[in-house]
Amino acid sequence: MLWLCLDFPALGREALGLDADLAVLGAHGSHRWLIAEVAGGAAGKTLTAGLSLAEARSRSPELQTRPRQPEAEREQLEALAHALYRFGSPVVAEVLEQAEPFALPRWRVSVEIGASLSLFGGVEALREQVLLDLLDWNCAARAGIAPSRLAAGMLAEAGETTPCLRAEDLPARLKPLPISLLPWPAATLEALASVGLDQLDALFAAPQETLRQRFGPEVPRDLERLLARRAEPYRAIEPPPVFAARFELHGEVDNVETLLFPLKRLTQRFAAYLSARAVTAMHCRLELRHDLGPPTVVPLQLLSPSREAGRWFEILRERLYRQPPTQAVRELHLSAADFLPVTGSQAALFDEHRLSRERQALLEKLIARYGEPCLWRPALADDHRPEKAWASAALTTPSPTLALPAGRRRRRPLWLLPQPKPIGQPAADDLPERIETGWWDGAAAHRDYHRVHLGERSAWVYRDLDDGRWYLQGLWE
Amino acid sequence: MRLSLATPPPELTALLDSGRLWRGQEAPRIAAEASGHLRLDALLPGGGWPKAALSEVLHPQPGTGELALALPLLARLTQAEQHxxxxxxxxxxxxxxxxxxxxxxxxxxxxxxxxxxESLWSAEQLLRAGHAAVLVWADAASAQGLRRLQLAAEESGGMALLFRSLRRAAEPSPAALRLAVRREHGTPRVQVLKTRGQAGAGLRPVALGQ
Known part of the structure; x- marks a missing residue:
């Protein structure tokens, strides 16, 4: 096996969408400490991860803090795992941490890349592509490549960018690294260091049986896993059958600008999910949850299937600018349950007809802006009543029938009034066209239609044979 | 392969057809789409609606004949599978x-x-997204809105047809073509108020039709 492991040192903060000068705190009993580095404290000093809150406050009195949210971390890590699906499988997302004060979680996603190297043109090209993909996520990440997940993670954390491709090279590559890179309890690490075993070469040289007796069976077991001599258990990430992602806001938000970042995050997760499942979607649903009252539900519709984060984001933004939330928002939920398979030809078709793709993107934007009923194609309907002989066809339905129904030879005007308008008796001297129909659906029409001059226009009028009155229904030109 | 001078490369043809490129030896050619109304086309430089430009149709009220005026153009474009x-x-x-x-x-x-x-903005966007002709009703269009629409037509190569009230005839307009539709003795007649060339402008109104 060959694993690419991504280590995300600031995920605890990134998952909450916070700026780099905010501190995220771990808690154990009464202890509080920084779980990620904080940039730009007092006098621009960096506060390192692991610093106690008291110490951090003494150095940077204005420091703002938030409690850690393991659930949000897990969601963000899973989304990143989905994004990495295209590079191989299995994909493993894990948070390595000890339940003890001042523990620093390690957020990692590993993907087995052995089978996909040739697809991406080699290990370097693949690595580069992974890092390029991650640019969109705007997160700190370090990549390591090695035959075991643990070793790949250690290389990543140590900043060792040169891949280690063969298991037999592992001891030599790992030798100079400190044991603090191993995800062991602080007590174990301290005990090992106290007898001079603070670097991996010393640990490799020590008799394994002695290590087992003095420090517990995990130590030799983990070393074997590290060197790819023993299988590493894992639970592969499988994208669930329906998509649901949420983003909790810090406090209540009532302006659209502040919602854009979480929206971007959610659409990015959606795109990663679609890509991991190799499907596309045409609908999704955004829910804006408020402190009081029912959530605001925003159904979204594309005109063709897509799995591009940007396209979903555009229409969401358009929609929210058009109809800003009427109440402050607490939480955003994005969900989707209907998916379509990706067909190769579809993607190719879009690339060929760039213009039609632009057209489509615009129509989606206009739908988001004005609402779906405001964009339509005029269509013919099979009914003799003039007001029912046409339809406004939604753009999301297939093209309506093209041909005029047979036997519909009588001339028709170019304009129709939304409602027939009562008029006085006009000077009608042409032969009427009689329309008598609709008795079956309770909207019966018995009318005589005429083309007349009405003021300065050529009008389509009828006399209602039931009440004898005249109505204007259309204009010819 | 020998380059034939008689047939310019497609890119050049496209530029020439869009009316954005003038050829040195000839009088500037105005690229146009026939309106389908013969008497009107005879008055218009290029023989029809100017391409890549804004045209204005002024009329006293809806249904005077303004849609009949645009109908042959719409038929021809859509039959050629243009939006x-x-x-x-x-x-x-x-x-x-x-x-x-x-x-x-x-x-x-x-x-x-x-x-x-919003109407002007939408029309602009529709032109830029490749619609061949956009008919827009916006009587209270600002001068800036009109210029932007003209620019969108110019840059996209599409035709913008703006429908406004006849009362706007006295207002300045960046439109390449301005037409007025009125009815005389019960039939719509169209008069050319302004064109890019000198032809036709100010002459007496002509009837619609073949």
Whole structure:
């Protein structure tokens, strides 16, 4: 096996969408400490991860803090795992941490890349592509490549960018690294260091049986896993059958600008999910949850299937600018349950007809802006009543029938009034066209239609044979 | 391969057809789409609606004949599988009448907007997204809105047809072509108020039709 492991040192903060000068705190009993580095404290000093809150406050009195949210971390890590699906499988997302004060979680996603190297043109090209993909996520990440997940993670954390491709090279590559890179309890690490075993070469040289007796069976077991001599258990990430992602806001938000970042995050997760499942979607649903009252539900519709984060984001933004939330928002939920398979030809078709793709993107934007009923194609309907002989066809339905129904030879005007308008008796001297129909659906029409001059226009009028009155229904030109 | 001078490369042809490139030896050619009304086309430089430009159609009220004026153009474009759009029409463009006039309804889009500024914005965007002709009703268009629409038509190569009240005739306009539709003795007649060339402008109104 060959694993690419991504280590995300600031995920605890990134998952909450916070700026780099905010501190995220771990808690154990009464202890509080920084779980990620904080940039730009007092006098621009960096506060390192692991610093106690008291110490951090003494150095940077204005420091703002938030409690850690393991659930949000897990969601963000899973989304990143989905994004990495295209590079191989299995994909493993894990948070390595000890339940003890001042523990620093390690957020990692590993993907087995052995089978996909040739697809991406080699290990370097693949690595580069992974890092390029991650640019969109705007997160700190370090990549390591090695035959075991643990070793790949250690290389990543140590900043060792040169891949280690063969298991037999592992001891030599790992030798100079400190044991603090191993995800062991602080007590174990301290005990090992106290007898001079603070670097991996010393640990490799020590008799394994002695290590087992003095420090517990995990130590030799983990070393074997590290060197790819023993299988590493894992639970592969499988994208669930329906998509649901949420983003909790810090406090209540009532302006659209502040919602854009979480929206971007959610659409990015959606795109990663679609890509991991190799499907596309045409609908999704955004829910804006408020402190009081029912959530605001925003159904979204594309005109063709897509799995591009940007396209979903555009229409969401358009929609929210058009109809800003009427109440402050607490939480955003994005969900989707209907998916379509990706067909190769579809993607190719879009690339060929760039213009039609632009057209489509615009129509989606206009739908988001004005609402779906405001964009339509005029269509013919099979009914003799003039007001029912046409339809406004939604753009999301297939093209309506093209041909005029047979036997519909009588001339028709170019304009129709939304409602027939009562008029006085006009000077009608042409032969009427009689329309008598609709008795079956309770909207019966018995009318005589005429083309007349009405003021300065050529009008389509009828006399209602039931009440004898005249109505204007259309204009010819 | 020998380059033939008689047939310019397609890129050049496209530029020439779009009317954005002038050829040195000839008088500037105005690229146009025939309006389908013979007497009117005879008055227009290029013989029809100017391409890549804004044209204005002024008329006293909806239904004077302004849609009959645009109908042959819509029919020809949609039959050539080009997209056209109606933005903020004052009444319902009636599908049976349009279809009888030869318009392919599956290439026809209607957009209803909340106000004239949105109408102009939508028309601009529709042109830029490749619609061959956009008919937009926006009587209260600002001078800036008109210039932007003209620019969108110019840059996209599409035709913008702006429908406004005849009362606007006295206002300055960046439109390449301004037409007025009125009725005389019960039939619509069209008069050329302004063109890019000298031809036709100010002459007496002509009847619509072949």
């Amino acid at each position: 056209v759009a109606f933005v903020a029409p004052p009444l319902i463009p009636y599908a049976p009448g349009l279809a009888q006039g030869g318009v392919r309804l599956d290439y026809t889009l209607v957009v209803q907007t909340p106000n004239p500024a």
